[in-house]
Amino acid sequence: MESNLAVQRLSALAQPNRLAVFRCLIRCGPAGLPAGDIARLLDVAPNTLSAQLTLLAQAGLLTRRRDGRSIVYAANQDAMSDLIVYLLEDCCAGRPDICAPIADAVARAACC
Numbered sequence: 383m384e385s386n387l388a389v390q391r392l393s394a395l396a397q398p399n400r401l402a403v404f405r406c407l408i409r410c411g412p413a414g415l416p417a418g419d420i421a422r423l424l425d426v427a428p429n430t431l432s433a434q435l436t437l438l439a440q441a442g443l444l445t446r447r448r449d450g451r452s453i454v455y456a457a458n459q460d461a462m463s464d465l466i467v468y469l470l471e472d473c474c475a476g477r478p479d480i481c482a483p484i485a486d487a488v489a490r491a492a493c494c
Contacts, residue, residue: 383468387442391465394441399426400434404443407457414456416449 395401402424407414415423421431435455438444442461447454474481 383464388465388468391441391443391461394438394443397434399424399430400438403431403434404438404457404462407444407455408459408462410456412456412459414445414447414454416452416454418452420455 395404403420403426406420406423417431417435418428420426420435421428424431426434435444435446439446439455443458445456445458447456470481470484473484
């Protein structure tokens with residue numbers, strides 16, 4: 383991953399409402415949610431949500447598809463995985479004790 387793309391993705395997540403949207407969609411899995419449902423769940427005004435969804439999609443963190451009159455958004459899990467791998471490349475610099483908390487978190491998430 384290029385550093386510019388990593389910065390774009392991190393910037394897209396660096397706002398409380400956008401981060402909440404992304405976390406909500408990660409929990410929903412690949413099926414995603416219509417924009418209206420996201421707005422209701424997170425108590426966000428539709429016009430505000432629209433701008434946030436656009437920014438996240440432009441960063442490659444969301445996919446969108448039309449389903450009748452609705453647009454369904456889903457987290458792009460591959461893009462997030464790529465970002466996490468990019469951030470953690472050589473994170474321990476030869477010291478495995480530094481990566482122990484990360485390894486523990488990954489082990490806990492392995493149930494997914």
